[in-house]
Amino acid sequence: MQSVSVERDPPLRLTRLDTGAGNPLTLEAVRSLTKALAPDPEAPVVVLTGRADGFCVGLDNATLAKGRLKREELLAAMGELLLAALRAPTRIVAACEGHAVAAGAMLLLVSDVRVGTRDEYKVGFTEVGLGMPLPELPAALARERLDRKSLHSLTVLGRTVTPEGALEAGFFDELVAREDLQRTAHARAQEIAGLSEAAYQGTMASVRGRAIERISELVTAQLARFDAVRAGAA
Numbered sequence: 001m002q003s004v005s006v007e008r009d010p011p012l013r014l015t016r017l018d019t020g021a022g023n024p025l026t027l028e029a030v031r032s033l034t035k036a037l038a039p040d041p042e043a044p045v046v047v048l049t050g051r052a053d054g055f056c057v058g059l060d061n062a063t064l065a066k067g068r069l070k071r072e073e074l075l076a077a078m079g080e081l082l083l084a085a086l087r088a089p090t091r092i093v094a095a096c097e098g099h100a101v102a103a104g105a106m107l108l109l110v111s112d113v114r115v116g117t118r119d120e121y122k123v124g125f126t127e128v129g130l131g132m133p134l135p136e137l138p139a140a141l142a143r144e145r146l147d148r149k150s151l152h153s154l155t156v157l158g159r160t161v162t163p164e165g166a167l168e169a170g171f172f173d174e175l176v177a178r179e180d181l182q183r184t185a186h187a188r189a190q191e192i193a194g195l196s197e198a199a200y201q202g203t204m205a206s207v208r209g210r211a212i213e214r215i216s217e218l219v220t221a222q223l224a225r226f227d228a229v230r231a232g233a234a
Helices: 027-038 068-087 103-109 138-147 148-155 164-169 180-191 197-233
Strands: 004-009 012-015 045-049 091-096 113-115 175-176
Touching: 004 027, 004 103, 012 027, 012 180, 027 068, 045 148, 068 103, 068 138, 068 197, 091 103, 091 180, 103 138, 113 164, 138 148, 138 197, 148 164, 164 175, 175 180
Parallel strands: 012 045, 045 091, 091 113, 113 175
Antiparallel strands: 004 012
């Protein structure tokens, strides 16, 4: 079974992530998602959905445990995915009905419209709670998109929030009942499908350009680390 399925329904691309319980991001899934965000003038909006038990619970632990080379490769690919989401003319509507933590939280932060359900799940960055510093890339996304009153607790203190807390903090734009999720996400996607590509990209550059430039620098550095590790392993 493919980890990422895409159904074109112009002007939308219905994209579903399914890597198993919780939807951890494998290397194959990250690369498939990046490909799914490629420009498509006839279908400029991606509706990104996950599983009921997880929109995405982070990067795949099995891959991260395979050693430094695989870890750096997955981190580099994830950086490229996030940058593609921010730079591409493709617009993204995230439809979330389950846990969105770590890399899952980052996917929400790079989406244009985020619709969540009123269910029992967690959203946020779990790294600090697991004894790891939050890397600068997710921190940069958090600074750029989250409410300043919540930023410290959601990053430095490693606090995760309920869907209602995620709406208040800036992870979500609206919450709906589970049965209304797909209908609402598709409606929001249709609303932004008609935006001029030039106007969309130009305004993204005006509003988020400095943040995107910094994220680009971080991704470039991550790619360089992967290349160095790969060269050392050769």
